[in-house]
Amino acid sequence: MAWQMMQLLLLALVTTVGSVQPRSAQARTGLLNVCMNAKQHKAQPSPEDELYGQKNACCTANTSQELHKDTSRLYNFNWDHCGKMEPACKCHFIQDTCLYECSPNLGPWIWQVNQSWRKERILNVPLCKEDCERWWEDCRTSYTCKSNWHKGWNWTSGINECPARALCRTFESYFPTPAALCEGLWSHSFKVSNYSGGSGRCIQMWFDSAQVNANEEMAKFYAATMNAGAPSHGIIGS
Numbered sequence: 483m484a485w486q487m488m489q490l491l492l493l494a495l496v497t498t499v500g501s502v503q504p505r506s507a508q509a510r511t512g513l514l515n516v517c518m519n520a521k522q523h524k525a526q527p528s529p530e531d532e533l534y535g536q537k538n539a540c541c542t543a544n545t546s547q548e549l550h551k552d553t554s555r556l557y558n559f560n561w562d563h564c565g566k567m568e569p570a571c572k573c574h575f576i577q578d579t580c581l582y583e584c585s586p587n588l589g590p591w592i593w594q595v596n597q598s599w600r601k602e603r604i605l606n607v608p609l610c611k612e613d614c615e616r617w618w619e620d621c622r623t624s625y626t627c628k629s630n631w632h633k634g635w636n637w638t639s640g641i642n643e644c645p646a647r648a649l650c651r652t653f654e655s656y657f658p659t660p661a662a663l664c665e666g667l668w669s670h671s672f673k674v675s676n677y678s679g680g681s682g683r684c685i686q687m688w689f690d691s692a693q694v695n696a697n698e699e700m701a702k703f704y705a706a707t708m709n710a711g712a713p714s715h716g717i718i719g720s
Contacts, residue, residue, distance in 0.1 A: 513589035513705035520600035522556055527586035541584035549579045556583075558641045564625035564650035571621035571653075577687050578617075582671070587685070587701040590708055608675035608704075609664055610684035617687075618660035621653045629656040632669040 517523045517540035527538040530546075545556065553560045561567045561575055582588075582604070591607045627644035628634060635642040644650065657663035661674045675684035682699050689696055 513708060514701055515586045516589040516592070517586060518588070518592055518600070518602040518604070520602055522583055538586045539584045540586050541580075545583055546580060549583065550576055553641055558637075560641045560643075563642055563644055564627055568620070568624045571624040574617040574620060574687070581685070581687055585697065587695070587697040590701060590704040604671050606670055606673040608677070608684045609672040610677060610679040610681075610686050611660075611675055612679055613687040614660045614664040614672070614674045618653070618657065618663045621657075621663065624653050625650045626653055626656055627651070629662070629666055630669060631667050 515527055515538060517525065517527055522545050523540045524542070527540050529537055530539040530541070530543055548554045548556050552562055561572055567575075588604050588607060591604045592602050593605045594601060595603045597603075627648040627650045634645055636645050637643075653663065657666065664672045664674050677683040679686045679689070680696060682696065682703055685697050685700055
C-alpha cells in the first residue's frame, strides 16, 4: 500500500513536465552504474584519469572542460544571459551540469523522453537540502529572466537569450525559495530532500572526490527499493 501511494505521488509530479505513458520494450532495466541516453553522455561509464582519477564517469575529460566555460559548445548555453553571473553562483551551475553529464549514479531517476536531443532525462532526484540551500543563497543576487531554464529561450542567435518582454531580475525574484530554484529550474530534475548529506538518502552535488562517493551508496539504496516493487519507468512527453 505504501508503494502504491508513492507511485501515485510520482505520477502526479510528472504531470508538470509531460504525460507518462506505459513503458516501452526498449525502456531501461539497469539502475546502477549507468549513463543516460542523451546528447553528450557515453554509452557506458568508464574510467577518466583526467577527471581526478574517476573510476567511472559518463562524461569525457573534454566534456568536463567545456562545462567550465561561460558559453559551452556542448549546448551553446550562456550563464551570463542577464549580465555577469556571480562566480559563487556559477560554481553551483557548473557542479550541477557535471553531476548531470558525468555521474553514473542517477539510474533510479532516469526516464525516457520524446525529445530530439536526448532520449532520457532525470526526474525528481532527491537533492540534499544543504546543497539546494547553498545554491539558492549564492545565487539570490545574480540575475536571470526565467524561472524555467529547460525551455522557452530565444535561440535565434545560436545561444540562449531572454525571450521577448522577459525582464532581468534577481534570482530571488524568480525563485523566492530554495525549492523554487532547485525544483523549477530544470523542470523537476531535482526534488529537494529533507535529508542531509552523509545520510545516504539524498544526492550530494558537492563531495570530496578523494573520499568514497556517497552517491554510490545512495543510488544502491533507492535501486534496491525500486527493485523490490517499484513501477517501471515510463515515457515523458517533454
